[in-house]
Amino acid sequence: QVQLVESGGGLVQAGGSLRLSCAASGLPFKSYAMGWFRQALGKEREFVATISWSGGQTDYGDSVEGRFTIFRDDAKSTVYLQMNSLKPEDTAVYYCAADATGFATTRINRYDYWGRGTQVTVSS
Numbered sequence: 001q002v003q004l005v006e007s008g009g010g011l012v013q014a015g016g017s018l019r020l021s022c023a024a025s026g027l028p029f030k031s032y033a034m035g036w037f038r039q040a041l042g043k044e045r046e047f048v049a050t051i052s053w054s055g056g057q058t059d060y061g062d063s064v065e066g067r068f069t070i071f072r073d074d075a076k077s078t079v080y081l082q083m084n085s086l087k088p089e090d091t092a093v094y095y096c097a098a099d100a101t102g103f104a105t106t107r108i109n110r111y112d113y114w115g116r117g118t119q120v121t122v123s124s
Contacts, residue, residue, distance in 0.1 A: 002026040002113045004096050009118030012086055016122075020081040022096030022115055029077040033099040035111060036070060036081045038092035038120075045108060048094070049081060053102035061106075063089070086122045093117040 008020040022034070035050040049070035051058045058070055069082040079096060097111035105111075 002098070004098060004113055004115035006094065006096050006115045006118040009094060009120045011121045011123065014086060014088055014122055014124050016086050017082070017084045018086065018120060020083065020094055020096075020118060020120070022079045022081075024077045024079070024098060027098060027100075027113065029098075030074045031100075031102050033102050033104050034070075034072060034079040035097045035099065035105070036079075036094060037097060037108060038090075038094045039117075040089075040092040043092075045095070047106045047108065050099075050104040050106060051079065052104040057104045059104055059106055083120070086120075088122045088124045091120060091122050093119050 003025045005023045033052050036048040037045050038048050039045040047061050049060045051070045067085045072079045095117045096115045098113040099111045
């Protein structure tokens with residue numbers, strides 16, 4: 001059974017940092033591309049970041065480019081999202097997702113498995 005479990009969310013002041021983790025099990029993690037998405041209250045789920053199976057390709061949403069970094073540790077079957085210079089508009093539930101093709105993608109419908117999410121709240 002595939003499981004993706006996010007952690008690391010919480011309450012932080014604007015300008016602060018958080019690191020999210022997503023621990024994967026039940027799948028060959030090394031061959032999967034991984035992504036982070038977020039959904040704010042009353043809004044659609046949006047792309048945040050993605051990383052290819054090799055880690056050699058990454059991509060970011062326009063609103064987080066330069067502030068967030070995605071990276072992976074295959075030995076731990078974990079993908080991370082380092083979030084710096086946080087803004088109140090970053091407040092959302094953050095989800096990680098796994099794509100069996102292995103290629104980094106921004107397309108939400110390409111992802112095969114999803115975690116349950118972790119709440120990030122940024123106060124002004």
